[in-house]
Amino acid sequence: MSQYTHPEVLVDTKWLMDRLNDPTVRVVEVDMNPEPYKDAHIPGAVFWNIFADILTPNLGINLDPIAIAKLLSRSGIFPETTVIACGSNPATGAWIFWLLKLFGHDKVYVLNGGYQKWVTEGYPLTSELSSFAPTQYRAKSPDANLRVLQAEVQASLNRTDCVLLDVRTPQEYCGEVFMLKPPEGAERGGHIPGAVHLEHTLTLNEDGTFKSAEELYTLYSNQGITADKQVFPYCAIGGRSAYTWFVLKYLLGYPNVRNYDGSWNEWSRLTDVPIEQ
Numbered sequence: 001m002s003q004y005t006h007p008e009v010l011v012d013t014k015w016l017m018d019r020l021n022d023p024t025v026r027v028v029e030v031d032m033n034p035e036p037y038k039d040a041h042i043p044g045a046v047f048w049n050i051f052a053d054i055l056t057p058n059l060g061i062n063l064d065p066i067a068i069a070k071l072l073s074r075s076g077i078f079p080e081t082t083v084i085a086c087g088s089n090p091a092t093g094a095w096i097f098w099l100l101k102l103f104g105h106d107k108v109y110v111l112n113g114g115y116q117k118w119v120t121e122g123y124p125l126t127s128e129l130s131s132f133a134p135t136q137y138r139a140k141s142p143d144a145n146l147r148v149l150q151a152e153v154q155a156s157l158n159r160t161d162c163v164l165l166d167v168r169t170p171q172e173y174c175g176e177v178f179m180l181k182p183p184e185g186a187e188r189g190g191h192i193p194g195a196v197h198l199e200h201t202l203t204l205n206e207d208g209t210f211k212s213a214e215e216l217y218t219l220y221s222n223q224g225i226t227a228d229k230q231v232f233p234y235c236a237i238g239g240r241s242a243y244t245w246f247v248l249k250y251l252l253g254y255p256n257v258r259n260y261d262g263s264w265n266e267w268s269r270l271t272d273v274p275i276e277q
Contacts, residue, residue, distance in 0.1 A: 003213040005253030009097070009246075010112045010210070013121050016084055020044055020124075026077050026132075029115060030054070030087040030096055040125040042086075042118060046075045046132070050092075050239075054099070059265050061099070061238050065139040068103050072139065076132025079105065086111035086118070090208040091200055091243035098242035098259060102147070104140030110246070116208040146245070148232045148258035150266055154273060156232065157194055163225050164195040165233040167244045168264070172236065173197045175277040178264075188268040190277035192234070196223050200240045203247050216252055227254045234260040234267070 004010070019025045020043055027045035029037055037047040048054065053071050056062050077083060085096035085108060093110040100108040111118070119125070156162035168191075171177040175189025191197070202219060203211055210216070225231060231248060233241035238261030248254040267273060 004210075004251040005213075006250040009109055009250050011084060011109045012112050013118050013123055016042070016111060016118075017123055022082075024080070025082045025084060026075060027084045027086065027111075028075065028096060030085065030092045031089070036088060038129070039127055040119075041127075041130075042115070043124055043126045043128075044130055046130050048075075048096070055237065059237050061261050063102075063142050063261075065103060065141055068099070069137045069139040072105070072137040073135045076135060077105075077137060078135050079137065081107060083108045084111050085109070086114040088115050090114045090116065090204055091240050094243040094246035095239040097246055098146065102142050104143065113207055113209040120207065146258060148260050150260075150262050150270070150273075153192070153232055153234075153260050153267075156230070157192075157274075161228075162230045162232065164192050164260075165225060165231055165241075165244065166191050166195040166197045166235070167200040167233055167240050168197075168235050169199055170197065172264070175275075178236070188275055190268075190275040191264075192267060193274045193276045195234075195276075196225060198223050198225070200235070200244050200247075203244075210247065210251060213251060216247060220248070220252070227252070227256075230256040230258075232258060232260045234263040236263055237261075237265045238263045 027042050028048055029041055029045045030048045030050060032050045034047055034049055083100060085093040087093060093114055097108050097110050166173050173191045203216055205211055231254060233244040235241040241263055242259050245257050245259040248257045
């Protein structure tokens with residue numbers, strides 16, 4: 001992992017196994033469905049439900065510091081707690097990394113390979129639900145340096161020093177499908193004009209770990225996504241784009257990356273913005 005710009009933000013399965021009983025470490029498993037967690041999860045891990053804990057009813061990311069503070073408090077997390085983020089989807093851990101950094105939690109790390117690699121390597125699982133005494137966590141206001149808003153995205157169209165990066169599937173990019181279908185009457189498929197398409201899964205090895213820095217750099221630079229430009233990744237609801245923000249900023253060291261967390265969920269519902277298919 002040393003070839004990455006910030007290898008220290010990743011932990012491997014052995015590192016986590018050696019610290020399962022460390023009270024200063026909290027594993028957070030994040031998914032859309034709680035049932036797999038109930039059946040088998042990393043010992044001591046708490047569960048965050050994407051729909052109930054991360055998103056608002058309109059599928060936007062909940063950016064209320066009070067809400068995130070309640071979530072962290074419920075999970076027995078203090079400001080000095082080391083949080084290890086992971087999920088069944090390899091992108092989920094990096095999404096939670098972005099979210100916690102957004103609210104000022106410094107000690108957050110991504111389990112390289114996520115839950116998939118933990119299971120594949122035969123590390124222990126449990127069905128015993130984790131419970132911790134609640135804390136009194138106080139979250140900071142969202143860090144504006146980690147986000148880009150819709151108005152700035154729109155203003156960046158056709159600018160050569162900015163790259164809009166669509167990291168959804170090819171079918172989403174072409175407007176054939178929605179990952180999460182908007183309400184009836186608000187259905188617009190396609191992509192933001194001029195957006196480069198590069199699906200986020202192309203950054204991963206088969207075992208769910210990140211590709212090497214050299215492979216990642218080649219992948220992005222071949223699409224004109226270079227460190228001298230401002231890069232605004234987006235997806236459907238801001239999760240896969242937060243993952244891409246993590247890859248570009250922490251693994252490759254790109255200095256000017258901000259997540260468009262409003263993503264297609266926001267852009268597609270606006271009637272006065274352009275769309276391509």
